[in-house]
Amino acid sequence: MAKKKYAIGVDMGASFTKMGLVDNDGNLLTSATLTTTAYKTVQDFVAELCMQIQLFAAAAPGEVVGVGLGAPNANFLTGAIDNSANLPWKEHIPLRDLLMEQLEFNVAVTNDAKAAAKGEMLFGNAKGMKNFILITLGTGVGSGIVVNGEIVYGHDGLAGELGHIIAKPNGRPCGCGRRGCLETYTSATGILLTAQKIMLANGLIPFQSSKEITEAAMIGNPIALEVFNQTGKVLGKLLAHVHTVISPEAIIFFGGLANAKDFLLVPTRKAFEEELLFVYKKSMPKLILSGLQDKNAAILGAAAMVL
């Protein structure tokens, strides 16, 4: 029997930072949570984080191969965070360097979507796949792409910004300064806006969250179902074009909106298949849900970076 290896996975978020000790079979052995906003400076935060990492490492029943950290806007190639809209510290944060000053482990830093893709490949529904796209449907829309068995970083670490491909020319205004980005329709905020528009036009009290839309769909609310149809149509149509670039075996949905399961998947698949170029129809890719949705995916994905 091969000896087990261990890694520490860190899911750094604007409000909370979750972390855990993970083995190479994807089991989470122990975990902890830091309140990200409780630290005045990033140095204070890193000091506490490193102390916790050392505690986990000491508790590991075998070799610890490293620390993987996923964070919004973190760049694998530079190991730094820039342009983070939500973190309490606004400066350039050379996170990997800060961690490596205090730790003797191998440290990898990347954005949350790329970490999730790595986790999906090691522990989830992309086991054995060499070419797939994981798309995160959360507050924003991001993606982690795998080609020839490796994460695609691009020359600058910024590959996979699928949320900012234009889905509708001159469509909804986007935080990036342009209009009609995929994210404005298929993020949690985007789908809520779609619902609110329909409901206000019909004199109804609009849903207050994307979760409410899913719950309404579950009891057959026709507006909620229509909202998922419209959202899936935008998503499937755009993904059919993204497909032509790398022709993946699967497109995997992850994040809050993916909890809607078939309410989202069915119309997305329909639009995808209708829009897809004929040459791909013999080798139709699978559109499926993440296998890590309910399993501390972000911590597992971060740990997978170094496992």
Add this chain to the structure above:
Amino acid sequence: MAKKKYAIGVDMGASFTKMGLVDNDGNLLTSATLTTTAYKTVQDFVAELCMQIQLFAAAAPGEVVGVGLGAPNANFLTGAIDNSANLPWKEHIPLRDLLMEQLEFNVAVTNDAKAAAKGEMLFGNAKGMKNFILITLGTGVGSGIVVNGEIVYGHDGLAGELGHIIAKPNGRPCGCGRRGCLETYTSATGILLTAQKIMLANGLIPFQSSKEITEAAMIGNPIALEVFNQTGKVLGKLLAHVHTVISPEAIIFFGGLANAKDFLLVPTRKAFEEELLFVYKKSMPKLILSGLQDKNAAILGAAAMVL
């Protein structure tokens, strides 16, 4: 000094098949041309091709490492040609198997755009690049994509069909059965159609080829310049979105229309930069011409597959 290696590159086209003996510095030592249409069956064609390959191999001053063949619609993973609109033989052609029955060399078969990308990486303007897109602007529009230093085939060998991403919803009808594909605007046929529409609307005798448009642009013809502006705008805008998928270091233009050089490149770059998501503006990719345009690129690219 490292010993030189040699490969035989074959550029199989609907009318002619060009082939040559190539060394690992990208020198073409000797070449020959077969008339593809002169053979009643693909077996006859392969027999003649293999005889010619044996002659080249015998003439090589050192080790021959293999045979690379590029052909429209050839699939690297299956080694076969399917759906070829233009070849004289319409059946499924298991080309790699047919060649390997008669040859003792390593044989690689792929489509022409992927072979060109490989050639560009070994001998052209992508030397040392790990992430780039080569886009072929010829009778059709295709692409060869390189990620992490490797050609992207996708799970089915069909990655890189950028010519069939929709550039204009409900736009020009495309041979694939859909409307508005990039290819209908930025192929040799597409640009000619753009020119003819403008000229007929103005009571002028339209250009008869894309080459004529380039020649007219060179002497300052305002319609030809406007046609390149419109074409570059469509191309640059779409490439800005493709860029977000893999974030390449460069996008390289290859094929007939690329001979127009700055007439096409300048408006393409302008539209690309205007449309590009802000996060990429610090690490702006290079939009450049192929380094192999006038150098038997297709033969070199095919040979590069095995070198």
